[in-house]
Amino acid sequence: MGKKYDVTDHVRVPEHKVLSSEEKEELLERFNVKEQQLPKIYHNDPVVKELDASVGDVLKIERNSPTAGKAVYYRLIVERK
Amino acid sequence: MNYEKKVNKLEGKLPERVKNRLIEKMEEEELKGQEADELIENTKKEYKRCRFEAGEAIGVIAAQSISEPATQMTMRTYHVAGSAQGVEITQGLPRLIEVVDARKTIKTPSMDVYLEEEYQNEEEARNVANEIRETKLVDIITEDRIDLLNLVVEFDIDKEALKGVNMDKEEAIGSLNKGRRKYEAELDGNVIKIVPKDDDVSVRDLQKIKNKVMDKHMKGIKGISQAVVTETQGMWTIQTLGTNLKKVLKVEGVNPKKTVSSDPREMEKVFGIEACRNTVLKEGHKTIKDQGLDVDIRHMMLVADTMTVDGELKAIGRYGIAGEKGSVLARASFEVTVRHLTDAAIEGEVDDLNSTVENVIINQTVPVGTGMYDVVYKPERSE
Incomplete structure (x- = not known):
C-alpha cells in the first residue's frame, strides 16, 4: 500500500496542455468567442493540479475520439465556487 | 512518405x-x-458534405436517436440482470437513466481492476482480489453464540474461509482488536472469545456487541463486497461489486493506468472531468450496445459533452442542464411552470428569446436551420 499513481497517465485521461497567452488570443480570435464562452474546468480538478496552470488559463485537450481519431477540445480554468 | 506529406498539408x-x-x-x-491530388480534393468535398451544417438541431436528433431504442429496452429488459460470474450489475434502461441522470449513488457501482504485468496469472490475480475484497467477521465464522454463564460472545472459526482470504487466526484477532471498542478478543483453540471490558453487562448488551463485532472489518477495502477474477485472452482482470477507486489504485499489483470505476462521479473525483466525460460516454454506449441496439456513438458524445461542459458532471433534466437554461420561458416550459414564472416576475428577469422553446411559445421563427440567420444590411462607410 501507499503506492503512488499518476492521474495524467490513465487511459481515460487525455493529454492536457496549457496554452500560452498568445495561443489563447489566437484561439479566441479563430473561433470568434469570448473566454467565458469556452467549456470550463475547475482549478481543483485532479489533472489541473498536476499541471502548472492557474485560473484564467486555457487548456488544450487532445482527446482520442472513436470517430475522428483525434479531437481537440479547449477548456478554461475557473475557480470552483 | 510522399503521400503523408501531401495529406498532412491539410492540417485542420x-x-x-x-x-x-x-x-x-x-x-x-x-x-x-494528379490522381492523388484528385482523391484528396474529392475526400475534402465529401467530408464537408457529410458534416452537419451550422444551425442543424443536433440536440433534438441525439435525443430522439437515443430515446427511441431506449423505449425498446423497457419492454425487453427490466428483469434481466447478472453476468456469468455472479456479479450482478444494473443493465438496460435503469442503468441508462442512472448515467444520464448523473445519480449521486448508483445502484450497483463496480470496478474493472486491471493488473500489472508481473501479476498476470491466476494465483497472483486471486491474491490481489483477496486484498481488495472486504472481509467481515461474518464471512470467516461458522457459528456464533453467547455464553450466558461467563457472559462472553463466542465465534467458531471457519478454517476454510480463513484460508481462502489468506489470513491466520492471529491476524483475525489482531484485526478485531483494532480501534476503539468495548471488548477484548481472545483466541481459544478454534474459537474466538469476545470478552466485554465492562464487567457488568446485560445479555442485551452482549447481543449488541455480538452484532457489532460480526460486522467488523477484517481485511480488504471497505465497500467492496465482491471481487471476481476473470480471464479474457490471457489478460487477468478483477471485476468488483462496490467501488473505492482511490484505495484500490494504491493496492500492490493493481495497474493504476487502466483500472476504472463504473461511477462517473467517482471518476470525476479521482481522474478529473475529462475522464468523467469518457466514462459517461463509455458507460452510456455500452449499456445501449449490450442490449443489442445500435446507436451512433456521436449522439452519446454530444450527451457526454453537454453533461461536462461546465467543469463538473451535470444531469440532463430538471436538476441539471434543463434547470439552468438562460431563458425563463424555456425553463417554464419544462417543469413546474408557475414557480419559474413567479420567480422570474419577482426578480424582474429578462428573456432575450435566443433559443428554440421560447420562440415556439410566442409563435416566432425558431433559430434552427435557416431560421438562425438574419439579413444584415451594412451601409458602406463614406470615407
Whole structure:
C-alpha cells in the first residue's frame, strides 16, 4: 500500500496542455468567442493540479475520439465556487 | 512518405482518422501525383458534405436517436440482470437513466481492476482480489453464540474461509482488536472469545456487541463486497461489486493506468472531468450496445459533452442542464411552470428569446436551420 499513481497517465485521461497567452488570443480570435464562452474546468480538478496552470488559463485537450481519431477540445480554468 | 506529406498539408481540414485512411488507400493503389491530388480534393468535398451544417438541431436528433431504442429496452429488459460470474450489475434502461441522470449513488457501482504485468496469472490475480475484497467477521465464522454463564460472545472459526482470504487466526484477532471498542478478543483453540471490558453487562448488551463485532472489518477495502477474477485472452482482470477507486489504485499489483470505476462521479473525483466525460460516454454506449441496439456513438458524445461542459458532471433534466437554461420561458416550459414564472416576475428577469422553446411559445421563427440567420444590411462607410 501507499503506492503512488499518476492521474495524467490513465487511459481515460487525455493529454492536457496549457496554452500560452498568445495561443489563447489566437484561439479566441479563430473561433470568434469570448473566454467565458469556452467549456470550463475547475482549478481543483485532479489533472489541473498536476499541471502548472492557474485560473484564467486555457487548456488544450487532445482527446482520442472513436470517430475522428483525434479531437481537440479547449477548456478554461475557473475557480470552483 | 510522399503521400503523408501531401495529406498532412491539410492540417485542420480533415480528422485524423480520415487522413490515415486516405494515406493507406493511396499507398495500396499506388496513386500518381494528379490522381492523388484528385482523391484528396474529392475526400475534402465529401467530408464537408457529410458534416452537419451550422444551425442543424443536433440536440433534438441525439435525443430522439437515443430515446427511441431506449423505449425498446423497457419492454425487453427490466428483469434481466447478472453476468456469468455472479456479479450482478444494473443493465438496460435503469442503468441508462442512472448515467444520464448523473445519480449521486448508483445502484450497483463496480470496478474493472486491471493488473500489472508481473501479476498476470491466476494465483497472483486471486491474491490481489483477496486484498481488495472486504472481509467481515461474518464471512470467516461458522457459528456464533453467547455464553450466558461467563457472559462472553463466542465465534467458531471457519478454517476454510480463513484460508481462502489468506489470513491466520492471529491476524483475525489482531484485526478485531483494532480501534476503539468495548471488548477484548481472545483466541481459544478454534474459537474466538469476545470478552466485554465492562464487567457488568446485560445479555442485551452482549447481543449488541455480538452484532457489532460480526460486522467488523477484517481485511480488504471497505465497500467492496465482491471481487471476481476473470480471464479474457490471457489478460487477468478483477471485476468488483462496490467501488473505492482511490484505495484500490494504491493496492500492490493493481495497474493504476487502466483500472476504472463504473461511477462517473467517482471518476470525476479521482481522474478529473475529462475522464468523467469518457466514462459517461463509455458507460452510456455500452449499456445501449449490450442490449443489442445500435446507436451512433456521436449522439452519446454530444450527451457526454453537454453533461461536462461546465467543469463538473451535470444531469440532463430538471436538476441539471434543463434547470439552468438562460431563458425563463424555456425553463417554464419544462417543469413546474408557475414557480419559474413567479420567480422570474419577482426578480424582474429578462428573456432575450435566443433559443428554440421560447420562440415556439410566442409563435416566432425558431433559430434552427435557416431560421438562425438574419439579413444584415451594412451601409458602406463614406470615407
